[in-house]
Amino acid sequence: MTAQIIIHKAGPGLSVQDLGRVGQTHLGLSRGGAADRLALYEAAALLGLSAPIAALEMPIFGGVFEVSVPSRFALTGAPMRAQIGTRALAWNASHHLQPGEILTIGAATAGVFGYLTFAAGLEVAPRLGSRSTHLTAGLGSALQAGTHLALGTDTSQDHADMVLRSDTRFQGGPLRYIYGPQTGLFDVQTVARFDKTTFTRAPSGNRQGVLLQSGTAPFPAQAPAGLASDFIQEGDIQMTGDGHPFVLLSECQTIGGYPRIGTVLACDIPRIAQAPAGAPVKFTHVSLAEADRIAASQKTLLQDLRRQIRPLIRDPRTIPDLLGYQLISGVSAGREPEE
Template identity: 50%
Template sequence: MSLVVHRIGPACTVQDQGRSGYLDQGLSRSGAADIPALHEGAALLGQSPSHAALEMAGMGGEFEATQNTRVALTGAPMQASIDGSPIAWNASHLLEQGQRLVIGATLQGNYGYLHLGGGIDTKVFLGSRSTHLTAKIGRAVQAGDTIPKGTDTGETGMKLRPDERFSGGLLRVVKSFQTGLFDDTTLDRFTSTEFKRGARANRMGMQLESEGEGFAAKGQLNILSEVITPGDIQMTGTGNPFILLPECQTTGGYPRIATVLPCDLPRAAQTPAGGTLRFEFVTLEEAVALQSAYRAELARLPNRVEALVRDPHDIPDLLSYQLIGGVISATD
């Protein structure tokens, strides 16, 4: 046992890096919406990024430790405290037996992550612990659940400065199967338009809104359904773009104007409602180089971890610490 859930947000699920290799059988990858957050949590706890974590969409919850448990908090910043004392985000902490961790609403972005030392030790299905709600694999975490953890040894009190990816920005894209159905004027307008994330969004996809007319492709009503993947940008009948996310369907017939690079997809998923996004086409060669640099940066994360220096004002039992290790005489 590890954590008892006393309160929980409405869309909190266990996620790891997802299931690969089942697209041809109608099952999309699922997995964390913000893969770098998994790597950051692993770096803070000194463990593998393959471990599962709790993904919290917009709101966290209240958790009680049934045994001493190392935890780390990454992804979209949220208010967090242990027994009422605020704790740092993007850092690792020791949650002692009986203590309560409270995580509130997001301050930026959409998805925050709670990592446990040893990882969340739920059942593996098709090579992953990821919940896939649209495929009915697993379910959302509920009050009264107990979140189990794996075997763990290690230290806490570490911090890591994350990349800024929680307020929108530029998304690099490559051409998709139907990019050629959009004329040059439409493509130029697409890359020069500032989009806002709409209210319609979940782990399947997110709608974008913009001023002016929509984006239409030639002969789009005659497009046959074919394979689609996370990152594809579909144009609906109204001409509004939808960026597909980890739990997207595996086939579709809407025209796809472009595909977001995997290294930029976390930025898309973490863009809050009303946040702005722009698009830039890159070549396949540039995309490969950008993706390689992204993977190299994830591999370097353990080297970026630093010691977390606590503020004395946030230590309620400060006087119980032995702050003086000895004395010397000024006259000897």
């Protein structure tokens, strides 16, 4: 029997996403891929994989899933209510799913994009070097109820029932950015005010980008009439015609004419992608040298995450403060030693 995932129910926008496509800008195709790439690295660490693989991206709502073979999987990204049957599951953790069991993933309790990653990998045919669905480019489409997706082969049953400490990127927060070739179109006072302003994520937004609001005066550029369109990329902070910042995300266009005040560092894009409507966002300028240093530190991201994983149910013999837990029979659910 071919190993499969059966999707019994799909939330809006459910799609297959990996790290995206590199080097296709000349074709007018942005990188695409997961809106929150950090979530794919977290899944790889939890499942003991050598690199991130394609996952199911779930915007706001999850779905109902079944497998035809015993499968390990990880739940990462925006925390969502999840359960197998009636058993609640920890988020940012890896688990087992057996044939006949039903995995139900509900609404996000924080953030926007949740991810369901199977250790066996999704056997979706690559296009232009990626398995990612690029909705705006017409590469693939959102998944629907009744879809069957082929699974690869999971060569290890290790790294299940593992957990990573929850991250804080799901409530907005600081975004580091560098100046770009069009920052000079904004006067010094406007740039300084931009850095001091706390914005909020507007209700409008998707995988192409998110609009930010401030309730203050706009941030106009001193751009000449008829500013020529230029190459743009994920992370660019475009200033719309009415002077409000719009941060581009994974499925952004590749050419744009709005002036850009700067570019968000790649490692901070998951924070803006996961910011829910109304979440506060504040920009902090960093030098190019500092940005290079931060980028270099990201090269060991997967190894760093691997060092942070812990057993979901800890061995009582390894817990130094065991006597501080409530473990009385009949009073405790018996899961207090979870990480």
